[in-house]
Amino acid sequence: MKNEENILQQRNIKPTAMRLLVVEKLLKQQYAISHKELAEQFENADNVTLFRTLKTFLEHKLIHTIDDGSGVIKYALCQSGCNCDLSELHTHFYCTECKHTFCLNETEIPNIKVPQNFKLYGANLVLKGKCDKCNK
Ligand SMILES: [Zn+2]
Ligand SMILES: [Zn+2]
Ligand SMILES: [Zn+2]
Numbered sequence: 001m002k003n004e005e006n007i008l009q010q011r012n013i014k015p016t017a018m019r020l021l022v023v024e025k026l027l028k029q030q031y032a033i034s035h036k037e038l039a040e041q042f043e044n045a046d047n048v049t050l051f052r053t054l055k056t057f058l059e060h061k062l063i064h065t066i067d068d069g070s071g072v073i074k075y076a077l078c079q080s081g082c083n084c085d086l087s088e089l090h091t092h093f094y095c096t097e098c099k100h101t102f103c104l105n106e107t108e109i110p111n112i113k114v115p116q117n118f119k120l121y122g123a124n125l126v127l128k129g130k131c132d133k134c135n136k
Contacts, residue, residue, distance in 0.1 A: 011062045022053050034072045064078050
């Protein structure tokens with residue numbers, strides 16, 4: 001079985017040609033990608049199908065969204081077994097030179113205290129700086 005097919009089946013997503021292609025792209029990406037950037041790589045695919053594919057992937061927690069402050073939502077693959085729970089969230093890194101956003105999967109978001117009776121649902125921690133390539 002192909003790796004991409006395996007990844008989809010682990011998340012109970014039926015492998016279709018489009019889905020396999022999108023996973024393949026996401027696997028190759030070193031950084032998070034926006035819907036527009038993804039669409040540009042699929043000249044022949046229609047936007048609706050692509051959008052639905054991303055929606056399915058989100059629902060099955062194969063990918064997560066990142067709001068890096070650039071005004072455009074970006075998408076990146078989740079690590080295998082990720083449930084996108086608050087305790088599993090990781091930090092993101094936005095490079096101000098190349099404008100790419102990276103998942104820092106090894107850097108968890110620290111336990112943040114909220115006031116009494118406040119309920120925390122999510123957290124978005126974006127670090128800013130230069131990535132390894134831009135910092136050379
Ligand atoms: Zn996740
Ligand atoms: Zn960079
Ligand atoms: Zn991420």
